[in-house]
Amino acid sequence: MVLTKYEVLKKYFGYDSFRDGQDEVIDNIVSGRDVLCVMPTGAGKSLCYQIPAIMLSGVTIVVSPLISLMKDQVQSLSNIGVKAAYVNSSLSENVIEKVYARIKGNLYKIIYVAPERLFSNAFINTIREIDISLVVVDEAHCISKWGHDFRPNYLNIAEFVSKLKSRPVVSAFTATATRQVRQDIVTLLQLNDPYVCISSFDRKNLFLDVRHPDNKNDELLEVLKNHTNESGIIYCITRKTVDTVCDLLNKRGYSATKYHAGLDDEERTKNQEDFIYDKKLIIVATNAFGMGINKSNVSFVIHYNMPKDIESYYQEAGRAGRDGNRAECILLYGEEDIFTNKYMIEHSVDDKDNKAIEYKLLEKMIGYCITEKCLRAYILNYFDEEAKEKCGNCSNCLQTNYEICDMTEQAGIIVDCLKGMSKKYGKTMLVNILKGSKDKRILSEHLYELHDYGKLHSLNRNEIERLIDKLIVLGIIVKRGVEYPVLVIGRGLEDDERIEIRVPKRSVGSIRKKDSLKPVESELFSVLKKLRYELSVQEGIPAYLIFSNATLKDMCLKMPTTKEEFMVVDGVGEYKSAKYADRFISEIKKYIDGSNI
Numbered sequence: 001m002v003l004t005k006y007e008v009l010k011k012y013f014g015y016d017s018f019r020d021g022q023d024e025v026i027d028n029i030v031s032g033r034d035v036l037c038v039m040p041t042g043a044g045k046s047l048c049y050q051i052p053a054i055m056l057s058g059v060t061i062v063v064s065p066l067i068s069l070m071k072d073q074v075q076s077l078s079n080i081g082v083k084a085a086y087v088n089s090s091l092s093e094n095v096i097e098k099v100y101a102r103i104k105g106n107l108y109k110i111i112y113v114a115p116e117r118l119f120s121n122a123f124i125n126t127i128r129e130i131d132i133s134l135v136v137v138d139e140a141h142c143i144s145k146w147g148h149d150f151r152p153n154y155l156n157i158a159e160f161v162s163k164l165k166s167r168p169v170v171s172a173f174t175a176t177a178t179r180q181v182r183q184d185i186v187t188l189l190q191l192n193d194p195y196v197c198i199s200s201f202d203r204k205n206l207f208l209d210v211r212h213p214d215n216k217n218d219e220l221l222e223v224l225k226n227h228t229n230e231s232g233i234i235y236c237i238t239r240k241t242v243d244t245v246c247d248l249l250n251k252r253g254y255s256a257t258k259y260h261a262g263l264d265d266e267e268r269t270k271n272q273e274d275f276i277y278d279k280k281l282i283i284v285a286t287n288a289f290g291m292g293i294n295k296s297n298v299s300f301v302i303h304y305n306m307p308k309d310i311e312s313y314y315q316e317a318g319r320a321g322r323d324g325n326r327a328e329c330i331l332l333y334g335e336e337d338i339f340t341n342k343y344m345i346e347h348s349v350d351d352k353d354n355k356a357i358e359y360k361l362l363e364k365m366i367g368y369c370i371t372e373k374c375l376r377a378y379i380l381n382y383f384d385e386e387a388k389e390k391c392g393n394c395s396n397c398l399q400t401n402y403e404i405c406d407m408t409e410q411a412g413i414i415v416d417c418l419k420g421m422s423k424k425y426g427k428t429m430l431v432n433i434l435k436g437s438k439d440k441r442i443l444s445e446h447l448y449e450l451h452d453y454g455k456l457h458s459l460n461r462n463e464i465e466r467l468i469d470k471l472i473v474l475g476i477i478v479k480r481g482v483e484y485p486v487l488v489i490g491r492g493l494e495d496d497e498r499i500e501i502r503v504p505k506r507s508v509g510s511i512r513k514k515d516s517l518k519p520v521e522s523e524l525f526s527v528l529k530k531l532r533y534e535l536s537v538q539e540g541i542p543a544y545l546i547f548s549n550a551t552l553k554d555m556c557l558k559m560p561t562t563k564e565e566f567m568v569v570d571g572v573g574e575y576k577s578a579k580y581a582d583r584f585i586s587e588i589k590k591y592i593d594g595s596n597i
């Protein structure tokens, strides 16, 4: 009997409905049409090709650049009762031989391969013996030099496809594709009149937050108080910062590990696995961490530093909340991040044109950190997507104890003041002058004679500082020197330029004490999480491959006590129900008895 896509969705994956775009992609593949599918991280691309793979009569080959991800996907498929295998350089020749034999015996429905394997005669000969219905190219942007992760081996995929006995359906998936990259994918993969699905980059479950803390460590510890017992990633810009932040967290009793290119392979792999298998809750990492991380229960991604561009930011932040649960993406911005990024551009990019591009991208990133408007709209607009003016789910939209003030006039005074000074001073002195302070140096150097002395006395020091910061970020004034930096005029104010800053409402006083939006984790949820962890240790697979947090939460809501009821939980399919229902039901019953519900 042939199952419909809805039946497959329920039976294997345990879900009741498709997400936006999924069913059209599935329909097209099943009907025999090539597909190009661009969906953001966590949108559910895997399901878009795994369901057709289950429905089609032959075998599906998935080309993927990420070795760690292949293992994860194969474990995940095996755990819902789909026969899958992978072939890549992590396996010994001996094991590969055995896998080939099983492929020939038609024992697998889905086979994951690394692109270099497509050259291997042994592989091609094996594959030519079986019936291939579908070739999937995951992370398809790797085929383009315009993508951020070009893999030359991807260029051979079309040739590989042409060597097969009959041409299968070819479908390409990626999370990041500009127009240029999309064009490359279609041409270089020789897609045949493909159905193109480009879905919104909006990830509604992600709460976006930018903070400008005076002390990042204090702010970080404050943020983490809202995330006890949750898994999260903290990105830092340098290895050294990773080391310090990780030490700090461990000293404060957090379960944290770290990842960066300075660690040897063995330690890196171990730390990564500790995180994936929930042995450590937090990983502190440079941007080297994350490609191929499929962990679905990441509840927060904190950027301790501002990254170099919006693409990187959204990709990294997007590793939160893949299970669809509410997750937080918090960026701790500091002015020094601008200098670190500029330093990196100066020292890593040779070509002058490329440098200019990098500076442009950095500027957009800074724009995200200092915008007073909706953060989600900013990102979506960046990716050429229209957005509502306010999303209601970012720190700017939810800002109630701040108000936006037009400071154009005051900005003009600051610029004027700098112009009028023959000697250059640092920020503190400039604030003193504008505030009209009677500081010793002001008196001894006769600075009270300046035309703009005391002109901003009605603002408090903090507000003047914020305004100066903003002018620096906008390049209107510039900081010069490293040890004792002084302020000088930069590009100056444009004629009709408006300067706005966000200041705390005076009546409200102290800066952000945001209500925790997260309900307290229920007792039953902890019990089920513990059981899930035990099972994951027993089976040697990551906990999230047993059930996602979203599934456990639905279980807490529905509290099933029979197998029929268990099947109704979101994310429980037939295979997992047969495998796990008894253990989970028994814990739920114990909980119900114990709490006299």
Ligand code: ADP
Binding pocket: 015, 016, 017, 018, 019, 022, 039, 040, 041, 042, 043, 044, 045, 046, 047, 294, 296, 322, 323, 324, 548
């Ligand atoms: P992507 O490859 O697009 O980054 P994944 O395929 O890894 O995303 O899917 C992310 C998560 O979303 C997975 O945990 C998956 O089980 C879940 N998911 C996908 N489709 C659905 C759906 N229709 N209903 C509920 N959860 C889904």
Ligand code: MG
Binding pocket: 045, 046
């Ligand atoms: Mg994916």
